Amino acid sequence: MVGKRVGAEPQRRQARTTFAPEAFSVPAARAWSQPLLHAWGVEGSATDALIVVSELVTNAVAHGRGPVQLLLRRTPSAIRVEVTDAGGGAVEVASPEPDATRGRGLMIVERFSRAWGVDRHDEGKTVWAELAAVEDRGPNR
Secondary structure, X not given: OOOOOEEEXXXXXXXXXXXXXXXXXXXXXXXXHHHHHHHOOOHHHHHHHHHHXXXXXXXXXXXXXXXXXXXEEEOOOEEEEEEEEOOOOOOOOOOOOOOOOOOOHHHHHHHHOOEEEEEEEXXXXXXXXXXXXXXXXXXXX
């Protein structure tokens, strides 16, 4: 199921969905995430969160196995992005050559997040990142 909002809990500000392990899932994950971030009033950090979503989903598609589950959670001070897949393997920041076209995803996640990590479980792994929640302070808020 691509782009279907599953388990959205407005009180807890949490939503989860599952994407196919295909390249088209990366823009679909961004498109699914953007209205949630807007509804949660965190436009000030939405761009950074969407970049993190893109990088984590890209890594799951490229290096993981099976469906890619995306969870977004809004707490009073943070946005948490979790991407789960059935693959194993190492998850570490790479040191690509300057002219390399790949290998910078986790460097980008590290740059935009205040914390990130990996939780391993029997069914695979969850790579997560937390970003500071910057609320929109525009005239209508």
